[in-house]
Amino acid sequence: MKTALICGIGGQDGGYLAALLLEKGYRVFGTSRDAQSNGFSNLRRLGIQDRVTVITMAPDDFRSVLGAVVQSEATEIYALAGQSSVGLSFELPVETLQSIVFGTLNLLEAIRFTGRAIKLYHAGSSECFGDLNGCRATEATPFWPRSPYGVAKTSAHLLVANYREAYGIFACTGILFNHESPHRPRRFVTSKIAAAARRIATGDSAPLILGRLDIVRDWGWAPEFVEAMWQMLQQDVPDDYIVATGQSHSLEAFVAAAFDSVGLDWRDHVRTDPGLIRPTDLARSAADPSHAAERLGWRAQTMMPEVARRMTAAAEVE
Structure with a gap:
């Protein structure tokens, strides 16, 4: 049985991803900064709260992150935790960078420290690109973020690429464009x-x-986007992918x-x-998701x- 650790399972994507992985037969662990007091309303709405093991984890505390990785014995880790609002990042820039950048770095270090064959998915963002002036972003488009959130996601993206190259860690970044749901x-x-x-x-x-x-x-449907996350970690070679409707x-x-x-x-x-x-603010954001279509067979519906x-x-x- 595969085991997944979803960091930030209390969010929109974390809930839908947990439901998908449970359907595929995974054992699922999820983290929150305070798992005992978090009501996990998204998991309740999906009817899966009693099927997930929750762990308290502070993404910016290495010992806490390492403990969650060791306790879960995960074969796949999905890094979704962190301050997720672009607008709020202007009010909380320090919290935004700490939770996203150090949270990602600590997961990468925990994988390197344990030496286990763990695959990592990192939740990137279209905010890394900044304003594209009408062009459609590809995986090769340079980053020019225009918010503290975008800066944090850009830094985390580069950390993932660095650890993949330097240490051979199977780590992928999904560069997700806007994706919504009732959650x-x-x-x-x-x-x-x-x-x-x-x-x-x-x-x-x-x-x-x-x-x-x-x-x-570019607005898509969140339950479809988590399928692309999972598919990235089923490949033989790690890579980065834009996930969007086009x-x-x-x-x-x-x-x-x-x-x-x-x-x-x-x-x-x-x-x-x-x-x-x-x-x-970004005037226009547009994406070319053809790489995900060609390599993963994933297309927004x-x-x-x-x-x-x-x-x-x-x-x-x-």
Whole structure:
């Protein structure tokens, strides 16, 4: 039986990945900074909480990380932990870099220290590329991050590449573009939009307040993206892969799709506030996921309009 350690199992991707691996017959361990007090609501919603063994682990503490790796006896490690909000990284830059960079470094060091044949998946990000000025990113596109989150993910990406080359560790980075689901916290704009559309559809008249509507992103469906993570670690040779739909849309188009799914015209219910605009932001993000299609056989099936519809249908009205 294969054993997986999912660092950051309490997040959106961690829950869906755990469900996928359990379905494939894995023994699954998951980490949280405080496993005893974490309610793991995502695992409960998926009906798998009692099938996962949870471990308390602080990603920026090497002894804690090493203990989790040894205790789980994992053959595959999925590094998903860390501060995951681009917007919040401007307010918490130190926490963002520590949790992502040192968390990744400690996992790499733990694998090197134990000498075990462990495969590592590292969750990279499209934020590493910065603003592409209309070009579609490939795995060879240079990085130019424009947020503390992007800087942290870029540093972690380079650490993974360095350890793979220097020590022969089987380590892959999935350069994931935006991927959403009903398990996204409300601080993410897509979740905020979906919840507002449902709320207004029930008769609430308070408008939805957003920042820029002209930003362009590649939005996919998170449950499909975790399949690509798993597939990377089933290859004979480690490599890095862009994981995306290959289609980009404006935030305005996402808003329109969400409101349309509940029979509303978004223009009647949405206002903009310059105070919500980030210090720096990417105008356009676009991806070429052909490498993953060719090597992994992975292709996104769910595109943005359906993502928006599913999130809105599942959104809870407060």
